[in-house]
Amino acid sequence: MAAAARLAAALLLLAAQVACEFGVLRVVSQSGGTRGKDYCILYNPQWAHLPQDLSKVSLLKLRDLSSTQLCSHLDLPVEDLANQVALVARGNCTFYEKVRLAQGSGARALLVVSKEKLVPPGGNKTQYEEISIPVALLSHRDLQDIFRRFGHAVMVALYAPSEPVMDYNMVIIFVMAVGTVALGGYWAGSRDVKKYMKHKRDDGPEKHEDEAVDVTPVMICVFVVMCCFMLVLLYYFYDRLVYVIIGIFCLASSTGLYSCLAPCVRKLPFCTCRVPDNNLPYFHKRPQARMLLLALFCVTVTVVWGVFRNEDQWAWVLQDILGIAFCLYMLRTIRLPTFKACTLLLSVLFIYDVFFVFITPFLTKSGNSIMVEVATGPSNSSTHEKLPMVLKVPRLNTSPLSLCDRPFSLLGFGDILVPGLLVAYCHRFDIQVQSSRIYFVACTIAYGLGLLVTFVALVLMQRGQPALLYLVPCTLMASCTVALWRRELGAFWTGSGFVKNVPQSSWAPAEGPAPPRDSDAPLSQHPPGEEPAKRPLPTDEAGAADPAEDGNSPMANTSSPTNGDQAQPSPAAQPGTSA
Incomplete structure (x- = not known):
């Protein structure tokens, strides 16, 4: 339970560390469908920056070369890749070799399909300066979804909208x-x-x-x-x-x-x-x-x-x-x-x-x-x-x-x-x-x-x-x-302000006489020289006194001098219990 507690802070900040490398691939069908779908791509801005606004990006034809890895000139198609986005498989050569061949054939961008974990496509400073087209990684699972939804004839656009500081x-x-x-x-x-x-x-x-x-x-x-x-x-x-x-x-x-x-x-x-x-x-x-x-x-x-x-x-x-x-x-x-x-x-x-x-x-x-x-x-x-x-x-x-x-x-x-x-x-x-x-x-x-x-x-x-x-x-x-x-x-x-879980069945005897409380005062005054009625012993029923079972009990037939009713006891509060 506590093991997953840190997910909020750690996840959001981990996302902030790599947000600049995430982009979006917008895919629409060439048949003229108006509805498209966005997919996640991972790119390295040191190759080439992606625009932030989709309205400033042109839709380009996606050329499916995923059966090849584009590691040599033999992997290039007969027709050039002018004004197209090349789609190739990952493996057997560096990203630089792939993107250099794609750029030389006229491609406007390179998408590399990966069945493994997506990692930013890297290179050295000299290679970054030589390449002018963006290169990004697309997961193999997303590629299968694209072909299932739109077929192989699709138009795509690559962009990277800015990440908000905090989500609503x-x-x-x-x-x-x-x-x-x-x-x-x-x-x-x-x-x-x-x-x-x-x-x-x-x-x-x-x-x-x-x-x-x-x-x-x-x-x-x-x-x-x-x-x-x-x-x-x-x-x-x-x-x-x-x-x-x-x-x-x-x-x-x-x-x-x-x-x-x-x-x-x-x-x-x-x-x-x-x-x-x-x-x-x-x-x-x-x-x-x-x-x-x-x-x-x-x-x-x-x-x-x-x-x-x-x-x-x-x-x-x-x-x-x-x-x-x-x-x-x-x-x-x-x-x-x-x-x-x-x-x-x-x-x-x-x-x-x-x-x-x-x-x-x-x-x-x-x-x-x-x-x-x-x-x-x-x-x-x-x-x-x-x-x-x-x-x-x-x-x-x-x-x-x-x-x-x-x-x-x-x-x-x-x-x-x-x-x-x-x-x-x-x-x-x-x-x-x-x-x-x-x-x-x-x-x-x-x-x-x-x-x-x-x-x-x-x-x-x-x-x-x-x-x-x-x-x-x-x-x-x-x-x-x-x-x-x-x-x-x-x-x-x-925690000494709390009472005990189990109520006491009887009151503990006091060490000495306790000063009378206002609520303990008798309901009526006794005439001088006449002994007042004895206070009944409290019982378990919320401190209320029960009537005696025999006539010899001091509680039986006890009456007030001023009226014939039974005296109403008012027990003191238990120690540790608020009144």
Whole structure:
């Protein structure tokens, strides 16, 4: 989960480093069709520059010589290549030899078809000065698509539109990320505090909520070690393990979607009938029909995404819905009990991110970051699968990157979950100390500011930046500042403002007499010399006193001197519980 978190920063900045070498090949049919299609090409501007505006480029006939490699004069056709774009295969000679022969035959540009990874066609300075026509690489898969769509008689144009500084889809990602953190933190905090302060009877199996998991320092260390181990395994065995990650995501996201929709479905007035008595697993609890329909719906959505996950037109919508539901489910299930645990988790993952983004390039043969290689998918992967643990939105600006294997802007789940756990802790602490949610609001705003700083760093620094590098200091410093300002840092650090999970069955005896509170005062004054009614002992039912079962109880037949009614007890609040 945290292994894919750095995808947003690293992917966008990696794209910025090679944006000047990406171009677009516009293809139209010679038969007069008005509709064309764009394809990604990779070119070296040192050979010849491509124009930025398509309107300034002439459509030229594509001459298919892909059966040859154009390494000698024998590979040239009988007719010259005047005012045509030559299409040849890659291999057996240098790019300079190919483009020199094409230029000598009158070609206006050279396209080299490659079945391997696209690399910028290179040469030396003398060769660059000698060649005046552009040379670019086209993938073999795109060439097959061209012939399938348009046939072999096509017109083409090569151009390289400028890359925008930042795509507008980052606004959508920002809203989704901040909204998920705020909603997840609010929901998780409210759920835990409600569980602490109100002890309700379980009215049925549908009202049962899963217990949250308190994270301990040992669990944090084990979790980070597992993340490191899994990231390295993915780096070396990506093609085999990527399907394991996809399967885990399907299972977890369907569970998360069910958990998020269940409270709304329970309020619906129909399909309340229950399953008949049976001995089947889970069904023996007799769930309602509407909950079974909800489970079927969640599984169906997940299966549809799993089947069409590589469909770029609309599958990203399902992935974002499932991803947000997964994040909300994790924020509700995982709970950090103290600010000390929050600081430990965020600090360790901060170091983890920085190491795998900045340090690992010095340890790998390719010189690439392990985090970036795993998050974007290795270039030599035979499956061409991508890790699903990201929010993704298609690019809204016209850009070569939208064609060149980077059509989406991405944000990893780790950038949402890790700060979101701190936001949930702040909300729980807010309600306990009755601080009008100042911790929750401050931490959420700090998360949004940290995300904005991350986006600015993508533009200014022009290199991969792990988002936690900015999100962790922003959220931790904001929370600490509020605690210092309110003089509650000690309670905030240890979580001592929280009540215990399990309510006490009886009140602990006090060491000495406690001063009376206003709410503990009797409802009526007793006449002088007359003993007031004894205070009843509280019980487990939310502190209310139960009537005695026999007449000898001091609580039985106790009446107020002023009226015949029973005295109304007003128990004092339990220690550590806000009134």
